[in-house]
Amino acid sequence: MSQKYHITVEAQAFYLEEHSNAIDDQYAFAYRITIRNSGEVPARLLTRHWYITDANDHVQEVRGAGVVGEHPHLAPGEEFTYTSGATIRTPYGTMRGSYQMEADDGTRFDADIPEFHLIAPRVLH
Numbered sequence: 001m002s003q004k005y006h007i008t009v010e011a012q013a014f015y016l017e018e019h020s021n022a023i024d025d026q027y028a029f030a031y032r033i034t035i036r037n038s039g040e041v042p043a044r045l046l047t048r049h050w051y052i053t054d055a056n057d058h059v060q061e062v063r064g065a066g067v068v069g070e071h072p073h074l075a076p077g078e079e080f081t082y083t084s085g086a087t088i089r090t091p092y093g094t095m096r097g098s099y100q101m102e103a104d105d106g107t108r109f110d111a112d113i114p115e116f117h118l119i120a121p122r123v124l125h
Contacts, residue, residue: 005103006039007074007111011095015120016085025089029118033067034081035111037074041103044073045080050097050113055090067099091120 012032019028037043050062065071072080086095096115102108 003038004040005043005101005107005109006037007043007099007101008036008038009099009111009113010034010036011113011116013095013116013118015118017120019085019087020120022091026087027089027091027093027118027120028085028087029093030083030085031095031116031118032081032083033113034079035072035074035099036079037076039103040076041105041107042073042075043101043103043109045071045099045111046102046108047100048097049100050086050095052086052088052093052095054088054093058089060086060088062097086118088118093118 014030016028016030048064048067052060068082094115094117097113099111101111
């Protein structure tokens with residue numbers, strides 16, 4: 001059953017070895033996000049809110065307007081994909097968050113970004 005205001009978010013993370021430095025405790029990751037309007041009303045992405053947590057439970061909280069300089073407007077069934085990045089101090093971490101959306105009828109609602117893992121190769125056995 002469809003919901004009037006419903007956005008689904010899928011994430012995939014990639015370790016960036018060439019931008020990482022284990023000696024300096026800097027582990028770089030790219031992540032690809034696909035935002036899909038699975039609701040019944042067109043909506044625009046207004047803001048993002050991320051929690052980036054490393055293996056030492058150090059949390060970076062990031063808030064900002066739009067994503068990669070854009071405020072995608074999605075009709076029902078449409079999707080928007082973008083790639084961005086994050087750097088943490090450990091070879092393992094997680095990201096989760098939300099996007100604030102505004103439907104064409106003026107209703108604002110949050111779209112949850114499910115938690116996903118940042119994992120450098122050869123870290124977990």
